[in-house]
Amino acid sequence: MPKIGIADTTFARANMAEIAIKTIIENSEARIERYTVPGIKDLAVAAKKLIEEKQCEIVLALGMPGSKAIDKQCAHEASLGIMQVQLSTNKHVIEVFVHEDEALNEKELLEIIKDRTKKHALNALALLKGRNELQRFAGKGKRQGKTDVRPLRE
Amino acid sequence: MPKIGIADTTFARANMAEIAIKTIIENSEARIERYTVPGIKDLAVAAKKLIEEKQCEIVLALGMPGSKAIDKQCAHEASLGIMQVQLSTNKHVIEVFVHEDEALNEKELLEIIKDRTKKHALNALALLKGRNELQRFAGKGKRQGKTDVRPLRE
Amino acid sequence: MPKIGIADTTFARANMAEIAIKTIIENSEARIERYTVPGIKDLAVAAKKLIEEKQCEIVLALGMPGSKAIDKQCAHEASLGIMQVQLSTNKHVIEVFVHEDEALNEKELLEIIKDRTKKHALNALALLKGRNELQRFAGKGKRQGKTDVRPLRE
Amino acid sequence: MPKIGIADTTFARANMAEIAIKTIIENSEARIERYTVPGIKDLAVAAKKLIEEKQCEIVLALGMPGSKAIDKQCAHEASLGIMQVQLSTNKHVIEVFVHEDEALNEKELLEIIKDRTKKHALNALALLKGRNELQRFAGKGKRQGKTDVRPLRE
Amino acid sequence: MPKIGIADTTFARANMAEIAIKTIIENSEARIERYTVPGIKDLAVAAKKLIEEKQCEIVLALGMPGSKAIDKQCAHEASLGIMQVQLSTNKHVIEVFVHEDEALNEKELLEIIKDRTKKHALNALALLKGRNELQRFAGKGKRQGKTDVRPLRE
Numbered sequence: 008m009p010k011i012g013i014a015d016t017t018f019a020r021a022n023m024a025e026i027a028i029k030t031i032i033e034n035s036e037a038r039i040e041r042y043t044v045p046g047i048k049d050l051a052v053a054a055k056k057l058i059e060e061k062q063c064e065i066v067l068a069l070g071m072p073g074s075k076a077i078d079k080q081c082a083h084e085a086s087l088g089i090m091q092v093q094l095s096t097n098k099h100v101i102e103v104f105v106h107e108d109e110a111l112n113e114k115e116l117l118e119i120i121k122d123r124t125k126k127h128a129l130n131a132l133a134l135l136k137g138r139n140e141l142q143r144f145a146g147k148g149k150r151q152g153k154t155d156v157r158p159l160r161e
Numbered sequence: 162m163p164k165i166g167i168a169d170t171t172f173a174r175a176n177m178a179e180i181a182i183k184t185i186i187e188n189s190e191a192r193i194e195r196y197t198v199p200g201i202k203d204l205a206v207a208a209k210k211l212i213e214e215k216q217c218e219i220v221l222a223l224g225m226p227g228s229k230a231i232d233k234q235c236a237h238e239a240s241l242g243i244m245q246v247q248l249s250t251n252k253h254v255i256e257v258f259v260h261e262d263e264a265l266n267e268k269e270l271l272e273i274i275k276d277r278t279k280k281h282a283l284n285a286l287a288l289l290k291g292r293n294e295l296q297r298f299a300g301k302g303k304r305q306g307k308t309d310v311r312p313l314r315e
Numbered sequence: 316m317p318k319i320g321i322a323d324t325t326f327a328r329a330n331m332a333e334i335a336i337k338t339i340i341e342n343s344e345a346r347i348e349r350y351t352v353p354g355i356k357d358l359a360v361a362a363k364k365l366i367e368e369k370q371c372e373i374v375l376a377l378g379m380p381g382s383k384a385i386d387k388q389c390a391h392e393a394s395l396g397i398m399q400v401q402l403s404t405n406k407h408v409i410e411v412f413v414h415e416d417e418a419l420n421e422k423e424l425l426e427i428i429k430d431r432t433k434k435h436a437l438n439a440l441a442l443l444k445g446r447n448e449l450q451r452f453a454g455k456g457k458r459q460g461k462t463d464v465r466p467l468r469e
Numbered sequence: 470m471p472k473i474g475i476a477d478t479t480f481a482r483a484n485m486a487e488i489a490i491k492t493i494i495e496n497s498e499a500r501i502e503r504y505t506v507p508g509i510k511d512l513a514v515a516a517k518k519l520i521e522e523k524q525c526e527i528v529l530a531l532g533m534p535g536s537k538a539i540d541k542q543c544a545h546e547a548s549l550g551i552m553q554v555q556l557s558t559n560k561h562v563i564e565v566f567v568h569e570d571e572a573l574n575e576k577e578l579l580e581i582i583k584d585r586t587k588k589h590a591l592n593a594l595a596l597l598k599g600r601n602e603l604q605r606f607a608g609k610g611k612r613q614g615k616t617d618v619r620p621l622r623e
Numbered sequence: 624m625p626k627i628g629i630a631d632t633t634f635a636r637a638n639m640a641e642i643a644i645k646t647i648i649e650n651s652e653a654r655i656e657r658y659t660v661p662g663i664k665d666l667a668v669a670a671k672k673l674i675e676e677k678q679c680e681i682v683l684a685l686g687m688p689g690s691k692a693i694d695k696q697c698a699h700e701a702s703l704g705i706m707q708v709q710l711s712t713n714k715h716v717i718e719v720f721v722h723e724d725e726a727l728n729e730k731e732l733l734e735i736i737k738d739r740t741k742k743h744a745l746n747a748l749a750l751l752k753g754r755n756e757l758q759r760f761a762g763k764g765k766r767q768g769k770t771d772v773r774p775l776r777e
């Protein structure tokens with residue numbers, strides 16, 4: 008039974024980990040290891056520790072960057088860290104970031120959070136099955152956090 | 162017979178991998194390994210796994226970044242990851258990114274996608290033959306996705 | 316008894332390390348190692364040395380970036396270095412940066428410095444206890460340097 | 470006899486490698502290994518392979534970034550890759566990039582290309598002689614691609 | 624007797640290394656190794672070679688970035704390289720960059736160069752003595768290149 012890591016933050020304004028855990032439990036037998044850190048820049052090392060010290064096969068890195076310029080820069084640094092974790096472990100770390108300025112109001116923001124977290128939890132389960140599991144959706148304009156867009160028309 | 166890796170995404174709005182595969186089959190005996198991931202930031206580790214776990218000699222990393230500022234940043238992070246994969250494996254990973262705002266309409270965008278993917282698949286085949294295979298085109302203003310530009314005139 | 320590293324700068328306009336040390340002493344039995352460097356770009360290697368040469372389990376990297384464009388870029392470079400230290404040591408390095416332009420006056424700036432340093436010192440102590448110690452605050456909109464924000468409402 | 474690597478691209482609009490090779494032959498007995506790749510983002514791994522697989526002591530990385538925002542970002546990524554190659558091999562990789570928007574017309578652009586490539590080929594030869602070979606020019610306002618600027622006056 | 628490395632450039636418009644060497648000689652018995660490279664992007668590997676091949680305990684990386692956007696990007700890349708050198712060697716590399724647009728005229732620019740280089744040479748000597756040598760200046764608003772700023776008032 009593979010282990011899925013979930014790294015989340017106290018900075019976020021929604022319990023993204025609960026959404027991810029619910030989705031994983033409903034759709035698989037995977038075991039889950041969780042690691043809660045203060046903010047998004049702490050996620051990368053948490054993900055690496057989940058992989059290297061807790062033997063997770065894949066990790067979901069959940070966070071909510073703020074809306075200011077400095078927050079965007081933090082998100083960029085966090086993303087570069089997550090990239091490096093993947094390349095030093097040869098494991099996927101799926102970044103699930105929801106930016107506070109993505110929605111016009113709280114209700115819409117919560118819907119983005121739920122949709123994106125759920126879909127990426129399913130993506131993680133698919134990637135665990137193998138490198139061709141998502142092939143049938145290749146080029147299909149899949150979106151997380153909003154509805155898919157249609158493929159380009161000839 | 163060398164192996165070529167192809168990493169592609171479900172986010173893209175066209176099946177770029179099919180174009181690449183068709184070009185490779187029509188122009189070589191190379192074997193192909195494919196890896197489909199959710200988005201462009203997942204391509205780097207997929208490329209690394211294709212090289213290290215599937216013994217690919219070269220990889221095409223296919224993706225379609227969106228048009229928003231955050232998409233540009235994601236593309237930058239994805240590119241830095243792809244750079245790192247090359248430097249840790251000593252193999253080429255040819256990045257074939259088509260930005261959604263490169264064209265004025267869908268038809269033109271599709272043409273860019275086809276042209277760029279096809280030409281870079283041929284570039285990959287050339288690089289497999291050796292470091293001097295592309296020398297006759299050196300400084301010739303080769304472009305992928307649009308027509309070549311002429312070399313500078315004295 | 317775990318060891319906590321504290322890296323601070325002569326560039327800062329407040330003795331952030333003293334605030335951190337006071338908080339740690341009042342709330343734990345942890346031993347402390349301190350390393351003072353000129354500026355924020357010197358913090359990363361100091362943090363790495365505290366971990367690798369002084370056996371610190373976690374490090375607080377304390378600094379005050381200036382308000383000009385070049386200062387923002389320095390802070391970005393410093394943050395990327397701190398990220399790399401974490402990934403090469405598998406230890407948390409909590410970045411506690413207060414930007415000189417975060418507040419309207421010196422009094423407010425000092426309050427941000429005190430609040431952020433104190434709360435992140437407590438975060439460090441929590442992380443030392445284990446990866447689930449902060450779980451009860453997950454998604455609770457915790458902020459350092461200002462008051463928390465409430466979680467999103469359904 | 471040391472070996473100098475030359476990495477160049479098919480994207481460039483001038484045969485920069487020929488200029489570099491001519492300069493090296495006229496000024497030294499050094500042997501040359503050349504590697505032609507599609508674009509500037511492929512230069513870093515080519516440089517690394519020239520050093521590690523072809524035993525080059527130093528590499529010239531020749532390229533011509535375009536003038537659009539995306540081209541600037543590509544050049545940045547290419548530069549970061551070239552930086553990493555140097556740090557993982559302890560060899561110099563001299564970046565010789567000429568941006569398409571550096572000149573007002575093609576004639577001027579060609580002159581920049583020739584001047585910069587020639588001078589950096591000579592810099593490479595100097596660096597091969599030792600770390601003090603360029604010391605007599607230290608702080609002298611040397612420029613490649615245009616005329617030198619004078620040192621600051623007291 | 625520890626060895627201090629000094630990496631400088633031919634691009635700079637002042638002989639920064641001479642200022643650093645004079646300061647070191649007047650204030651210590653340290654031995655000095657110098658390495659002159661063309662530009663700031665060549666400094667990182669020079670610093671690494673000074674540490675790894677010449678056994679320097681610390682390095683001063685001296686440079687003068689130009690005032691254009693591309694120069695700022697080069698400085699950023701150079702800084703990231705210098706960061707990486709520190710993290711792969713566990714040694715400090717003190718970056719002493721003076722941007723050509725920091726001053727209104729040449730006289731002022733020269734004064735910044737002298738002040739910053741001198742003070743950072745002294746910082747290097749202090750860091751060689753140990754991680755607590757600079758502690759008495761912690762949070763004191765120390766500046767290099769201009770006069771110190773006072774600490775924040777309660």
